[in-house]
Amino acid sequence: MLTLEDAQRISLAARNAAAENNWNVVIAVVDDGGHLVSLERMDGTQKGSVRIAEQKARTAIMFKRPTKAFEEAVLQGRPVFMTMPDVICLEGGVPLIRDGVYVGAIGVSGVKSSEDGIVAAQGAAALGA
Numbered sequence: 091m092l093t094l095e096d097a098q099r100i101s102l103a104a105r106n107a108a109a110e111n112n113w114n115v116v117i118a119v120v121d122d123g124g125h126l127v128s129l130e131r132m133d134g135t136q137k138g139s140v141r142i143a144e145q146k147a148r149t150a151i152m153f154k155r156p157t158k159a160f161e162e163a164v165l166q167g168r169p170v171f172m173t174m175p176d177v178i179c180l181e182g183g184v185p186l187i188r189d190g191v192y193v194g195a196i197g198v199s200g201v202k203s204s205e206d207g208i209v210a211a212q213g214a215a216a217l218g219a
Contacts, residue, residue, distance in 0.1 A: 092121045092186060092194040096217060097128040100186065100196055104213030105130060108198075115200030115209055116143040119186075122193050124148040132200070139199035146183030146206070147197030148176065154192055157183035158207055182206030184214040193217075 097119040104117045114135040119128045124147070131140055146157050153160075158181040163171045172179050181203040186194040196213045198206040 092119070092127060092188075094127060096186075097194070100213045100216050101128050101130050103216035104196060104198060104209050105132065107212035108132060108200075108209045111205070111208075113201045113205055113209065115198050115206065116140050117209070117213065118143040118147045118197040119213075120144070120147040120151055120194050120197070122151060124151050124195075127194065135200045142178065142180070142199035143182070143197040145176070145178040145197065146180065146199060146210075147195040148183075149178050150183035150185045150195035150197065151192060152176065154185055156185065156207070156210075157181055157197075158203075161203060180206070182210050184210040186214055186217050188217060 101117045108115045114132045116131045116139040160179040164179045183197045198210040
C-alpha cells in the first residue's frame with residue numbers, strides 16, 4: 091500500500107531534484123489503481139502539465155513499466171503504441187515498487203521528457219528511503 095506519507099516523501103524528493111536544476115514541473119503520485127494520492131505544480135509550470143503528469147503516472151502503474159519504454163517503442167518505428175487507450179508515450183512516468191509489489195507510480199511533466207524522467211526517478215528512489 092502507498093500511504094500519503096510515502097507520496098509526500100516521493101514528491102519532495104522529486105521537487106528537490108527539479109529545483110536543483112531550475113526545472114518547473116508538475117509531480118503526480120498515484121496508488122496501485124492509478125488514483126491520485128498527491129499532486130504538486132511548482133510555481134511557473136504550465137497548467138497543461140498537470141494532466142500529462144497524471145497520465146504518465148497512470149500509464150506507468152497500469153502497464154507496470156516506465157513510460158520511457160513506450161516513448162522508445164514509438165521512436166523505434168512502432169507508432170501503434172500511440173493508439174493504445176490511456177497510454178502516454180513520453181518519458182517521465184515510473185512505477186513505484188516496494189518489496190517486489192507495485193504500489194503506485196510517479197509522473198512528472200514540465201520540461202523535456204528526458205528531464206521529466208530524471209526527476210521521476212529521483213522521486214521513485216525516495217520510496218525506499
